[in-house]
Amino acid sequence: MTKKAEKGSQPKKRSAKTSRKRSPSKRGKSSAAAKKARPIKRYLLSTLFKLSLVMVVAIAGYGVYLDSQIKTKFEGERWELPAQIYARPLRLAAGAPVSHGELLQELELLGYRRVAKVVTPGEYAASEYAVQIYARPMRDGHRTDPARRLMVRYTGKRISVLEQNGQAVNQAYLEPYLIDRMQSGLGEDRVLVDLERVPQMLIEALLLVEDRDFYHHYGVSPVSIARALVANIKAGRTVQGGSTLTQQLVKNFFLTRERSIIRKLREAYMALIIDARYGKDEILEAYLNEIYLGQNYATAVHGFGLASQFYFGRPLAELNVAQLASLVAMIKGPSYYDPWRHPERLLERRDLVLRLLLEHDFLETEEYKLAVNQPTKVLPRSEAAMAKKPALTTLLRRELSQLAPQLVAKNGLKIYTTLDPLAQKAAEKAAVATLPTLEKRHNISKLQTAIVVTDAATGGVRALVGDRRPGYAGFNRAMDARRPIGSLIKPVVYLAALTDSKKYSLATVLADRPVSMVNQQGKRWQPQNYDHKFRGNVSLMDALVMSLNVPTVNLGMSLGLDKVSLQMENLGVESPQRFYPSSLLGSVSMTPLEVAQLYSSLSAEGSYQPLHLIRSVLSSDDEVLAELSPGRIQRADRKATYLLNYALHDVTVRGTAKSLGKRFPSYALAGKTGTSNDNRDSWYAGFDARDVVTVWIGRDDNAVIGLTGSSGALNLYADYLKRRSAVSLEMTPPAGVQLTYFDTASGTAVGEHCEDVTQVPAITSALPSNRGCQPNKEKSWWTRMFGR
Numbered sequence: 170m171t172k173k174a175e176k177g178s179q180p181k182k183r184s185a186k187t188s189r190k191r192s193p194s195k196r197g198k199s200s201a202a203a204k205k206a207r208p209i210k211r212y213l214l215s216t217l218f219k220l221s222l223v224m225v226v227a228i229a230g231y232g233v234y235l236d237s238q239i240k241t242k243f244e245g246e247r248w249e250l251p252a253q254i255y256a257r258p259l260r261l262a263a264g265a266p267v268s269h270g271e272l273l274q275e276l277e278l279l280g281y282r283r284v285a286k287v288v289t290p291g292e293y294a295a296s297e298y299a300v301q302i303y304a305r306p307m308r309d310g311h312r313t314d315p316a317r318r319l320m321v322r323y324t325g326k327r328i329s330v331l332e333q334n335g336q337a338v339n340q341a342y343l344e345p346y347l348i349d350r351m352q353s354g355l356g357e358d359r360v361l362v363d364l365e366r367v368p369q370m371l372i373e374a375l376l377l378v379e380d381r382d383f384y385h386h387y388g389v390s391p392v393s394i395a396r397a398l399v400a401n402i403k404a405g406r407t408v409q410g411g412s413t414l415t416q417q418l419v420k421n422f423f424l425t426r427e428r429s430i431i432r433k434l435r436e437a438y439m440a441l442i443i444d445a446r447y448g449k450d451e452i453l454e455a456y457l458n459e460i461y462l463g464q465n466y467a468t469a470v471h472g473f474g475l476a477s478q479f480y481f482g483r484p485l486a487e488l489n490v491a492q493l494a495s496l497v498a499m500i501k502g503p504s505y506y507d508p509w510r511h512p513e514r515l516l517e518r519r520d521l522v523l524r525l526l527l528e529h530d531f532l533e534t535e536e537y538k539l540a541v542n543q544p545t546k547v548l549p550r551s552e553a554a555m556a557k558k559p560a561l562t563t564l565l566r567r568e569l570s571q572l573a574p575q576l577v578a579k580n581g582l583k584i585y586t587t588l589d590p591l592a593q594k595a596a597e598k599a600a601v602a603t604l605p606t607l608e609k610r611h612n613i614s615k616l617q618t619a620i621v622v623t624d625a626a627t628g629g630v631r632a633l634v635g636d637r638r639p640g641y642a643g644f645n646r647a648m649d650a651r652r653p654i655g656s657l658i659k660p661v662v663y664l665a666a667l668t669d670s671k672k673y674s675l676a677t678v679l680a681d682r683p684v685s686m687v688n689q690q691g692k693r694w695q696p697q698n699y700d701h702k703f704r705g706n707v708s709l710m711d712a713l714v715m716s717l718n719v720p721t722v723n724l725g726m727s728l729g730l731d732k733v734s735l736q737m738e739n740l741g742v743e744s745p746q747r748f749y750p751s752s753l754l755g756s757v758s759m760t761p762l763e764v765a766q767l768y769s770s771l772s773a774e775g776s777y778q779p780l781h782l783i784r785s786v787l788s789s790d791d792e793v794l795a796e797l798s799p800g801r802i803q804r805a806d807r808k809a810t811y812l813l814n815y816a817l818h819d820v821t822v823r824g825t826a827k828s829l830g831k832r833f834p835s836y837a838l839a840g841k842t843g844t845s846n847d848n849r850d851s852w853y854a855g856f857d858a859r860d861v862v863t864v865w866i867g868r869d870d871n872a873v874i875g876l877t878g879s880s881g882a883l884n885l886y887a888d889y890l891k892r893r894s895a896v897s898l899e900m901t902p903p904a905g906v907q908l909t910y911f912d913t914a915s916g917t918a919v920g921e922h923c924e925d926v927t928q929v930p931a932i933t934s935a936l937p938s939n940r941g942c943q944p945n946k947e948k949s950w951w952t953r954m955f956g957r
Contacts, residue, residue, distance in 0.1 A: 235435075236442050242423070243447070247455065248359060248471075250581035250789060251352045254565065255345040256588045257629070257784075258309045261321055261331055262340040266859055266896040268326040271591060272300055278346055278590055280482040290316040291487045298323050305484070307344035310585050310785035311793065314342065326894070346590045347478075349558050351566075356467055360474030362485060364454040370490055370531065371473065372453070374497045377525045380414040383453070388415040388444030389437045415440040418456045462496065463503040470503075480508060480547045490532065491540040494522040495547075508547045516545050559642035560635030561588065561782070564762075567648075568783050573795040581789030586782050587629025589622075592860060595892035596620045596632040597639040603885040604637050607866070613874055618885065619646035621765035621863045625856055628769050628778035628799070644869070647761045652850045652867060654764055655755035655878065656716045656825075657843035658737075660771060660813055662725045662753055663713050665736040667809040669728075670935035674918075675710040675812055676911030676927060679720035686750060696722050696754060699844075699877075708916060710816045710929060714824035716842065718754050725753035739804040740770040741777045755843060764854055765863040771813065772839075772856040774903070775805030808906050808932045814839050815930055818900060825879050826855070832887050837898040840886070842878025849873055851881030858896040862886055906930050912943045919943060 259275050261267060276283075276293050281302070284292045293302040302319040319341055322330035333341050350358055376383050382390050390413050412420070419439045424432060443452060461469060462476040470479050473496055477485040481492055488496075498518035499506045506515040520541050527537040565584065570577055604616045622632035635645035644650070666673040681704040685695045696718045703719065712720035725733055730748040742763055749756070759767075762780065770777045778801040786795040817839035821830045825842040840855025851866040851874065864882040868874055874881070909931040912919045919926055923942035 235439050236446070238423070239439060239442055239446065243443070243455070247422075248361075248458070249357070250361070251350040251358055252582040252584055253347060254349045254351065254562075254588075255309070255583065255585045256348045256590045257586065258307065258312070258342040258345045260340060260342055261319065261328060263328055263331050265328050265340075266326070267328060268894055269295075269298075269300065269323050271894060272321065274591055275343060275346075276300075276302065279343065280478075280484075280487075282483075282487075287318070289487075291483065302343075304341070305344055307342065308791065309342065309345050310787065310796065312342065317341075345585060348586075348588055348590055348593070349562060351562060352468055357469045357471050358465065358475055359458055359470075359472040360478060361458050362454075362472065362474040364450055364457065366486060367457060367473070368486060368488065368493060370526070371485070371488075371493045371497065373529075373531045374494055374522050374526055375414075375457075375500075377529060377531075378497055378522055379417070379500060383414050384449055386413060386444075388440035388442075389413060412436075413440060414456050415444055415452055418452060418459055419443065421459050421461060422455070460500060461503060462499055463507070482548045489540070489543070490526075490536065491519065491523070491543040491545075494526070494540065495519045495545055497522050508545055509550050512545050519545060557640050557642065558593070558633070559640070560633045560645045560647050561593075563635070563645045564630065564633060564648060564782050568781065569786070572783060572797060573786065576786055576794055579788070579794075582794075583787040583789070583791070585784045585787070587624060587627065587631065587784055588633075588782065589624075589631040592622050592893060593632040593634075595889050596622055596634050596862075598892055599885050599889040600634050600637055600639060603888050604866070607876065607881060607884065611875055611880075613876075615868050615870075615872075616866055616874065617646060617869055619650055619761040619863075619865045620885070620889070621647050621761045622889075623765050623769050623780055623861045625769075625772050625859055625861050628773075628780050628801075629784070630780055630782040631860060633782075646865070649760060650865065650867075651758045651760050652865065653756055653845035654759050655843035655845045655850060655852055657764060657767075657841055657852050657854055657878075658753070658755045658757055659713060659716065659721050660817065660841055661737050661740065661767070662721055662728070662733050663709065663816070664740075664771070664775075664805060664809060664813045665728050665733050666709065666724055667812050668736070668806045670806075670809065670932040673709060674909075674911065674916065674931050674935070675708065675816060675929040676913075676916040676918075676931075677709040678706045678914070678916040679709055679712050680723050681705060681707050681712070681717060681720045684719055684722060688749065688751070694750060696751075706914075708913070708927070710819065713813075713816045714819045716820075716825045722750060722753050726750065736805070737767070739777070740775075741766040741779070741804070755845065761863050761865045764852070764865075765861065768854040768856065768863060769861050770804060771810060771817075772861045773801065774807045774814065775803060775810035776801040776807075777804040778802070807903055811903055811906055812930055812932070814898075815900065817841055818898065821855070825877075826853070826883055828879065829855070829883060829887055829890075833890065833895055835897070836895040837900055838890075838895065839898060842883060844877040847873050848875050848877060851876040852878050853882035853886045855886055856898075857890075858898050860893065860896075862889060864889075902930055905933055907933055909933075909936060910940075915943060917943065 259267065273295060281291055281293045284294055287294050287301050287303045290303050290305045293300060300321045302321065304317050304319050306316050307314045318334050320332040321328055331338055331341060352358060382393060393413060416436050419436050423439060424436060458472040458474065461471055463470040463479065465479060470476055474485055476496055477483060477488055481488060495508070495515060498515055501518065505511065506518055508515050523532065523537055523541050526532045527534070565586065566577070576582060600618050600620060604618060608614055608616055616637065618634065618637050620632065620634040621630070623629065624631050633647050635647040636643055683695065683703060685693055688694050698718050699716070707717060707720055733753065734748040742759065766780050769780060778799050781797055781799060783797050785793060785797065788794055818837055820826045821838045821840055826840050829838060836857065838855060838857050840853060843852030844850065849867060849871055852864065854863045856862065864885050866876060866881045866885065907930065908928050910919050910921050910923065910926045910928050911917060912923065913925050913927050918931065918936045918940045919942050920940050
């Protein structure tokens, strides 16, 4: 074969651009790699799909969990509501002892606005002799009244004419004042409001400022978030939030204050769930009741209903545009915009809210000008913090646990009480003013006090003070300080005697001579009068009026200690008391509340009714859960009790409380001073036609204070009476009691023509039918005719 042929027989080389077939070995390797890569890819895709599926299931499951949490809390009792404690409703009636000044005080306390012309509920107009009131709708236990116009006309210090909606009526009531709120353990407080009763202007302002797209988004608003992001970038700081109202509700209602991405995502997720499950109006109403709007010391103020009362002292429906705008302005930062600490900040933001309302045509120009020129006027800080009354709350809890123990922990109770806010205010101010004056005048310190005021007619507790600092939640002396009552017990001794009308009268002669006896320890007891003098013989009435010790002991021992003890029990003192001779002078220890029970029965002419604070208890839905309507029981002879009260009136005229009569010469008052051994306790218990008041002054360490009942407690009572306005006792004798002449020396009933006589009321059935003069004591015809 030639070389050419050999050369021609060689295969031609392929250019690099032409495709080349892989060798069998290389093709095998490539195919194997491809086969190996395909399962890995499928595995990764499968794993990713499974992870995604797990994540979706997890998110959905978490959503179900969150949904159950939301449903449980949102559809159950959403909030632990405090119990609301209401005072008595002020009763207006022709002849009622409600002075013009007291009515104006009550209206001021209730937050009524004084205007020239009465147009809407919550307003009143007053002249010198008349008050026109547009009364708010009210509920008081079973009683419900709509809004109505009242005209109250005065003659002197009493109501002469009462009209309702232009018609004369026998009586009308003003709504009871909310005096306190017993908080839950969460330290939160709120007054729930219904959406339909919220002013529309508040809703418009709220949505403009906080969430303009509220009715259009699904719980989370990307548009709002973007808008806030742009605003914050431009400002270089956080000036606007992107949270919707729903998100804010979630944050306040379900979540903590923690700041993290996880919490923010959870907030958004829950907002979407809430928006899907509930209507916009229901969400908005929950927001209005949940939003945090300030701090009342340790208690958080939640919701617009409470904030309205807290800052302005009025219901939400009665606020003007400027006040509504102020509340909306505070949402951004209640502490930063605190109206007491930073009024200028609040004013600036309030005006921003008003400007938005104007720009969006919710306000006319004139309305805007009027609102923007109003100052940010809120209640004084001391009034805004609803004055706590710990002594009252202690009594209420104790009484509630006895009346209906199952209700103590119930949510949102409405408790209607007998408390009189004007009496409470007068008692608190009297305590705060009198004690420092006494300390300075007598060079003493660390005085404490307790005051109990009860209604003379019903036995309801009108006021209670347990500390010289009325708002201090410490030892409640009104209920728990058990101290010797001194001469406050003497009326019990004298009533026990007067009940035996055949033997005793106000003119009965008692021995005021030295007496001595040995007690159970073998020690000799020789009681002394306060002035260490003996008067020989004194009348029963003078012995009580002058608070003489020796005649009282002689009388009590002749009656028998058991009889005096029984009389005390009949008047309502239920705590066991062992009686000794010294008990007749007040070594018996009692609490001010027990003394108040004793004198409540005396003031009611022997009719006993247990002292009580609670009238009725309603649920948050206004269902009556408990009601107290105690009746009076005649425990002591009415005629004998009248004689006793006649003498107690004389105590304030010429006896140990005569300084009271000098301060109030136009009023018939009655009462008794009391002083314990060594002047450690100063007491006064007194009454007019309206109030029975018990006052104790002393020291917690039982140290000597050097004050008698006359120099101590009586001064506090006089201060109370000055602030409260006294109502004179009528002192009308019951049937069977009439003024009678008695021989001064013997205490025997005699005729009016006798000499050396005294005239006092007496029980006629016990008088002898033939009442002549004592020997040689008949007046001559000249004396009978000319009086001398």
